[in-house]
Structures are given as C-alpha cells and as structure tokens.
Amino acid sequence: MTETTGSPLVTRGLTKRFRGGQVAVDAVDLEVPAGSVFGFLGPNGSGKTTTIRMVLGLIAPTSGEVELLGQPMPKAQLQVLPRVGALVEGPAFYPFWSGVANLLRFDAADRTADPRTRKVRAGEALERVGLSNAAGKKVRAYSLGMKQRLAIAVALMQRRDLLVLDEPTNGLDPQGTREVRNLIRELADDGTTIFTSTHLLAEVEQVCTHAAVMSRGRLIRQSSMAELRSELRPRLVVRTPDVTKAAETLKSLGVTDLRTVGETVEGDAGELPIDKFAAGLVAADVRIHGFGLERPSLEEAFVALTGEGFDVAE
Amino acid sequence: MGAAQRSRRWLVPVSAVALVAGVGTLGPVVADASPKLPDISAQELLAKVQTAKVDGLSGTVHSSADLGLPALPGVTGGSDSASGTVTEMLSGEHTARVAFAAPDKARVSVLDNMAERVWTTDGKSAWAYDSGKREAVKLQLPEHKSSGKPEKKAPQSYNPQDVAKQFLDAIDPTTKVDVSGTEKVAGRDAYKLRLTPKTDKTTVGSVTLAVDSKTWIPLQVSVLPRTGTDPAVEIGFTDVSFAVPSASTFAFTPPKGVEVTQPKAPTTRPDVPKGLPSKPEAKPENGKKPGTANEPTVLGEGWSSVVMVRGVKLTGNGGPVDQFLAGAQTVEGSWGKGKIVTSKMVNALITDDGRVFAGLVTPQTLQDAAAKAPR
C-alpha cells in the first residue's frame, strides 16, 4: 500500500447537497501535493468542514470522488484511514474519562493499532502536545485548549502519512498556537503531508506551503504560497492632506483602481515607472507626507477573492 | 456511494422482516405439509381407531378453544371450582404434559403461567397438586377394582384418544364420516378423519380427528364451527412418544412444606379431585353449560341435543350477570319469554321462569326445544 506517486488527497467534482437543497460544497477539485502543508482557507460556513467530512468518509458526497492516499473513499476507508490522522470540527471526547483513557479508546478502534504499544504511544502523543501532566485528569476538567491538544494527540497516536486537521489552533492561547504551528512544521519536516483548514490567515502565512480558498461552497483558488505571493501586485500609496488633488493628478497620470481612505490615496500603478508619479504630484502642488509601493497582504488578496471578510482577530 | 446505493441498504432490514414473518407464519405450515400415505377408507380407519391400543404414551398436549364465549363477569372464577376450571379450559390456550401406562397409571400436568397443576395416579393412590397454592390432595383408591376407569377421568379431556372415542360412539346416521386427507401431527404422519353433522340445527361444522398412521391413536381433535374456518376447539399432541413411561413418572412424593389433605377413601367412585380440568359431561359435544345448580336434562339427540337446567337463579339480583343479560336479545314463544345468549359455537336460552337451555345448536333449535320441554 505504498504510493510514491500522486497526491495524498485529491477530490474531483466533490459536491454535497443537503436535504433542504442547500449546496454546501459545490464541485470542489482539490489536489494536495505530497509533503505539503496545505492551508484550506475560508470563512466560517464556506464548506470547509463539510469537505473534510466527505474526505474522511463521515458523510457521503452527493456526487464527485475522493481519493485518499491513492485509494477511493469511502470504499477503501478501512485500509486508508489508519494512515490518516484526523481532527474534525472541534475536539470530542468522553468527559467522564481521563485524557489518556480517551486516547486508548480511539486507538483501540483502529484494528491495525498494536495493543502492546498502545500505552507507550499514548504517553508519547500526550507529551508531544504538552499534556503529560493532565493525562490522568478527566476530560471534563480540561480547558478548550487542552481538549484541542488532546484531539491533536489522537491524530499523533500513530505514524501517519497524512494529517487532516480542521481548525487545529481553535481555542488555543497564543503560546499553544505557536506550539501547534511548530508541531505542524516538525511533522511536515518528517514527511507527513498536512491538510489544515483554518479561517486564520496568519496561520496560512506562517506555516503553509500551499493554500486553497473556499467561499460559499466553491473552491476559488488553490496554488502554492510562492505563486500566490508573486501574483500580488504592489500598489502605489500616497499619504497626503490634499487627497482630492492627489487622486485627480494620479488619475491623469494613468493610475487605475484609485481609492481614498482618510489621508491616503492608493491605486494600481501597473507597469508605469514610479518616479513619474512623484514628479507629477510635486508639480501639482500636492503635499506629500509619504510615498511608496506597498505589497498587499494575503488577507487583502483573499478579501478580494471571496468578497467576504476574514476573521483576522486572534 | 450515491443516495440510491445507500437507500438500498434498507433492503436488508426489510428482507429481515420478511424472513422473520415468513418463518413465523409459514414455517409451521411447511413443517406440517401433508404426508403421503396409502389410501384408506373411513370405515377401515374407524375400525383401526377403535381397536387401537397402546401400553403407554407420553407427550405434550396443546389445546386451544375459541368458542366465542362472552367473558361472563364473575363466572370465569378461579381454579377453585370445577366450573371455573371448565370455563377456563374452554377458553384460551393450554398446554399439558400427559403420560399414560396401561392399565391404570396416568399423569396430567397442566402447565399454567408460572404455575402447574398436577393429577397423577399410580393405580393405588391418586394425587392432585396445585403449585400456586402449594396444596396436595391424596386419594387412596379402593383395591381389587378395575380402578383404571375413574382415575383416567382426569386425563380424559387431555387424551385425544378418549375424546375421539366419544365422538365415534356418537356416530350414527346423523353424521357423515370421511377421510379428508393426511397431515403431520406431533411429527407423525396422520390420517384426517372428518365427521360432518348432517343436520343444520347444530353450530358444529365438522369435527376432524387426526389419526396416527402407525398406532391408530387419535393425535388431534379439531372442531370447526359451521361458519368460519378457524377451529373453535383444537386439542392435540404437539409431541408424543409411545414408549411406556417409567413408573417414577406417576409417583408423587408430597414435598416439604406442602399441605396434604386426604379425603375419605371413596367407595365406588372417587370424588373428582379438586380442580379437575373437566368432567366428561362438560364436553363441548354435550353442549352443557357448566356451573349449573340442578341436575341437567338432555333433550333431543345427536348433534342437536340441548341441555336443560331448571331452577337456575341467574337474574334478578342486579349482579354482573344481569348487566350482561340486559344486552342480550329477548325472545318470546309458546314456551314463554327469555333471553338468547349467542356465541360462535355455544348458544343458550335463559327463560324468565328460571330454565336454561344450552347446546351447540342454533338459537331456533333452542326455542324449539324449550317449547317441547317439560316445565
């Protein structure tokens, strides 16, 4: 069951229409390259979790296909899923059991998991997520962040070829978030492909090698981060008290997509030489407090793509 | 996995329902398929039956009766009175274990719900035991007497052999007798001997005996009403063995903590032990209504026999029987006035002067009998 070629996760025309007729996921074609850290971006309710559920065989697609580690889902799920670590839609545990007891149960559900090493593996997984001290505590007493770590520990109980993580840093404090990001990098360095959904751009910018953007059930864009970044065109930004005059001048000089925000005028300068604008503005008696080219952030790019705001607060 | 493919999974439980229902309803039918047996005439079969003799048998007898008797409040009684027992036996389903060894050993255990009533005799003494009350009754039987007869009274109603013989005794020109086929009863191949009354005065449609093709012992009796296809009474073996049961089967040792009563030894005919399942005169074919106060008189003969009981005070006290009768049809004739109580098989006429006419006959036959009956 070795696949050295191809993507660990491919979807073709994946569609889910719920009983009410609402289309949650609409013809999504994902291709996650082997060894990548794949950021699956989208606002809440854009269909990310539904896609992940179909990928893992929890819900049946209305149409379309999923190939996981080279094999069709959900047909081959019993062969494939042991090699896939998963965290779907928030942590879910038996609150009346300790953290380690929960880990042991989910590991026991996997018939390929060796019972002789189960306790050792559980200890290691707890250590990796920093829960060793709380291992014997009932999950009822865990904070959301601790539950989130425990959920990641479930995915780490075994050597996985692919990790599918749905909002892995949800509920974690900044320190925990940093630790999870480091963990993801570490796992990726080991050769595990990581498919992580998030609504936090910072996460994608910091750890992902690839990204895809969902909006209202549709996959709008997927590519490598390098490609995405290179496509972002710099914008001319002028800070001035004379915004009206500045905008008129720049327009006459061929700058398009002009926008005025407070004392800032910005626009798309295209391929035009930047010094020409400075000279023009000075000639028009525009007082210049600041002048330059600014590369837009990913967030701005995605807002442009989806037409929706991302929750950037953390 | 498309939606259609997923909904196809529901075919599995649907098939399970069909399979379970099929096994439950058709299973017994398939198992009881008509066996192939050489042809036999009714006369031959009758002769064989009458000469049939076994040294012993044991088995389980199941009886089910649906006479369509209305649930008489207060009359259903407990097993205390013989009448209560008879009423009980004439309704619902009962299972009994029976054993018999020639000439005079017999045992009947009625398997009640979480209880058991046992009658047993080893030829010297007879015991009746009721597990519900944990009481035993012992009878010392008179010696040097062909005591087989009285003790066998108890198993009689459970022994298809005796029930069948009573029918055979009654066979006369009033009845058409034929062999209507074969069937499997208690795992044995049996001929079906059918008796059909020629008169239309009776409510009995036919009586069928299933006669074992090897021992010629009747294994089952079923009585069909004139209307409908379900037997009103069916009594027969569900399993049977013709091996002679061991003597210990008929022995009874009163257990510790069980109260034993010992009535005085009977002289000629022992009292029927308490709670006997039925007496011969209570047979449905005699059409007697149980629990009556007076010596009954039989009017007419054959299928249209009517039993008359005089001086019965059933009405007038505003009891449940009154309430019950209030709903019954009132009839009038030269004989007087009364109420007709009808059911699937048994009909009764209760006259205002305190006579009760009952039988497996049509209401009109009852009225005709009442007209002819002495007051």
Next chain:
Amino acid sequence: MSPSSALADSPVVARPSAGRHTLALFKSELQLVFGRARTWVLLAVLAAVPVMIGVAIKLSGAEGGAEGFLGQVAGNGLFLIVASLGLSLPFFLPTAVTVISGESLAGESSLGTLRNLLTAPAGRSRLLAAKMVALAIFCLAATFTIWVAGLIVGFVLFPVGDVLLLSGSTISLGEGLLRALAIAVVIALSLMGLAGIGLFVSSLTSTPLAAMAATFGTFIVLGILSAIPQIDVIHPWLLMYGWTSFADLLRDPPYWDAIGRNLLLQAGYLAVFYCAAWARITSRDIV
C-alpha cells in the same frame, strides 16, 4: 515535545500487526459501558430489588401467604432469586436496557466521539457489532446482579434447602441454584429484542434522552397492546409474549417449548432491528 526521531523514518512504515486487533474495539466498548458511574447506578438499583423484597417479606413475617414464587421466599431463600428476577422483568430490567441501549449510538453521536471512532477507523458495521455485544453483556450482567444479590440476601435472611419445583417434585439446592442461573440467562436473552429496538432507535438520533424515551415508549405501547384481549391474534408476535416462560425452567423436567419460542421471537426482533440499525448507521451522514 518529545524527540521526533521515532517518526523521522520513511513516511511509509508497514505495520506488521495490521488487521489483527479486531477485538480491541469490543473490549473498549465493554470498558465504555462498565466504566461509567451510570451503569453501576443501574446495577445497584437492580441489586436493591432482592434486598427490598427480602426485607419486606422478613418484616411482614408472612409465611407462605402469597401465591407463586413470592410466597415461597420465606420458606426457602433461593426463591428470592427467582421472585426478584420475575418481578424485575416487567419494569426494572427493561428500564436499564433502555437506558444503556439508548445511550449506545446516540451518546457517541451527541459527544461527537462517533466521528473520532469512524476516522480511527472503527468501521461502521464493526462498531455496531461491538455496541450490540456490549449491550448483550450488559443484559447478562444485569440479571446476574439480581441473581447474586438475591442469593446473598436470600441466604442471609431466610432458611434455604431443597427446592420445590412447580411440578411438585424436589431438587437439591445446588441444582436449584443452577436452574435460577439458567433463569437469569433466559431473562437476559428475553431482553435482546428490546435491546435491538433500543440500538436501532439510538442510531436514529443524536440525543440519547430522546432515544431512551422513544425506546421506552415503544416498550410501553407493546405492553399495552399485549393487554388488549381483542387483538389476541397479534399477541404471539409481541415482544413480551413469552417473557414469563422462564418459569418453565422450574418444571420437572424443564419445559423448553415456550422458552425456545420466546428466544426465537427475541432473535427475530433482534435480527430485524439490528439490520435496521445497520442500514441506518452505514448510510448515515455523521456530523
């Protein structure tokens, strides 16, 4: 964070033990059922049944006043086992089975642990089988609890000795205990139909309480139908038609027909509802 050397090997590691630990889930399922305080509360309630009956009879001092098994308790403590089992059958045992079966799938669903199990992957059919096996073992545990509690209380409070059977014959105390044990097994098996119904209902919903209520409601409806004489044609098909047949084990010899018929009926109910639960769980979207 632990050293990652253990995970630093080639990404594809053949698992030498793959596919050999099918039963681990069944064991884990038992731990889940019996590792909960709720289960032990239920069993404690069942254990209290013989205690209550025993103390009540002891205090009232009635000597064989009552008919049936209850009336025999004062004379022979062993009958406390039988009487307790018989009296728990109409209500206490079905309630316990309803609670555990209602919880089984709906509980996992409401906690969200169902998706963890399925991505483990437990396999939906295997998970259902593990749930059913755990349920069956709970039924046995429930009746054995009554058996043990009845044994202890019966022996402490009352004289014990040879056992009087319904047929009027007597067997030794040891054989009597064995027969009482057989009754416990037969009653546990009598609950299988209800367990199957509960499992199916539990597969329909994500709310354990709703599953319990619906299962118990079904049980009540079947009980009411069993009590209406006008529809006696369907009575032999109703779940509890043969429930009292356990007493046939106290005949001499035991009468197996009604017991066998009851167990067949239970098997029928179980088969139908287990298949329905299977169809449901294997086709359901797990959210």
